[in-house]
Amino acid sequence: MFPHPMFDRLSLQRRTPMSRCTTAVLPALLIVDGISKRYGQRGVRDISFTISTGTVLALVGPPGSGKTTIVRMIAGITRPDSGSITVDGKPFATVTAPAHTMGLFLSAALIPKDLPALSYLQYVAQTQGIDRARCTAVLHQVGLTPREGRHQVQALPWAQRHRLGIAAALLARPRLLVLDDPVPNLFKAGTEWVTSLIHSLAEDGVGILISSRQEHVLCPVADHLVALDDGVVITQGPSGDYPGAPS
Template sequence: MIQVEHLSKSYGGFRAVDDVTFTCRPGTVTGFLGPNGAGKSTTMRVIAGLTIASSGTATIGGVDYRDVPNPGTQVGVLLDASAQHAGRTGREILTIGQKTMGLPASRVEDMLNLVSLSDKESRRRVRNYSLGMRQRLGIAHALLGDPKILVLDEPANGLDPAGIHWMRSLLREYANRGGTVLLSSHLLHEIQIIADEIIVIGNGKIVAQGTKEELLTSAGTFVRAADPSALAHSLTAAGITATPSGEGLATEATPEQVGRAAAAAGVALVELRAADGAGLEEMFLNLTSTTQRDALTPEGGVA
């Protein structure tokens, strides 16, 4: 189990993480979402013992990562696949990890087979690896000690569709066996498929968290019209508050209320549905609309 309680991290006068609290439980995949610079990577670095918190705690099974004995056998971490030693071969990197953790030599071959790196590829220098191959090697290293917990930051970067499908299956099976997964990704569709619970962070603060079903169900209504401006005016006139979301608007009002308001104003709707069917992207954009680097206009363009 990963427990983060009232965690804050400041760099000079800038607070990258601000009073963050959440729990990742065994048997679940927790998706960790947020715009660039929202505090995801800083939080994960604190969990992995690479960054010292300004206040609060981040523990693995109740213990600080730096106090976990032989941590690689308890927690598998992949924060940057490109940080591996470029002059070593993939096999050498895994062998060093195997020896450091006191594991049997057979684990190296087991992990190479698991991530589908061939014998020839494993003997190639990492500098000659594609990003996708580095991701596979990083996942192999994270799983080398057969840990109970995985902390992965953007592990699907560089993977082709088949590789993404493979990773999804791997992590789902890992969680089904009782493992705990904290997964950061910009691939919202993949998070929607695999995650059991979702945490959304913006400007260093948690803006939403809960099960996928809870968050998507509470997302309200998504609506889109041929005339976005007229739609926005019709909702305002009816006392309905709406915010830009993708190519349309999101509101906490019911689809019936939105439809009646648009009909009363003579606005032709292109799309009207409960946001739980609209998917994770609309929910994410709605929750982080004030923290996005690129501001979205009601028409869905960039301001």
């Protein structure tokens, strides 16, 4: 039904999405409607999808396919040339409590390297009006120890920096979580940790957008997949409909 070699390797057990556990219509947290953006000869064209409460959408594709461009438009960093994006029913720029509405992880490289990990979280918490005690809780949530929290960011392995970036995105307990390629080149234990976290957050009602080049990691935990190549959608639909996806 969705022929593409990208999905030939899927073989893991999928979670049961919230949308299949209830007959109620779930509220839309994120609506992306026909967005396009050009950078010279590159960009994305006519992208549409919706994420509801407790559902996970995986945005997959090779490097340069447009995943980060889409994430940056959702975050309000880049404006689309056409189309619209609404977060919780309104443009994200007009949301009164943005950190509580959407948590965002873009890149571990953006985290200041000369701060201890816990101090970085405390700084982010202060800017968002969040109690400092929450910082210790999210460190534990992402599997970082108190000792690792005292290490400078530059002393942490790359995989631990990704966990720290995700912890910062979780500080305000957002209703929508957007993760741009949080599992690049991680070992199996790292990918298992990320998928376990996504599963847990979705069960708690968080809507999640996660982008990655590793579609075989995301399919088991996603409800829907949007596959990109060269800035356009090549296939889109429930993840269970893809060839090789587990039932």
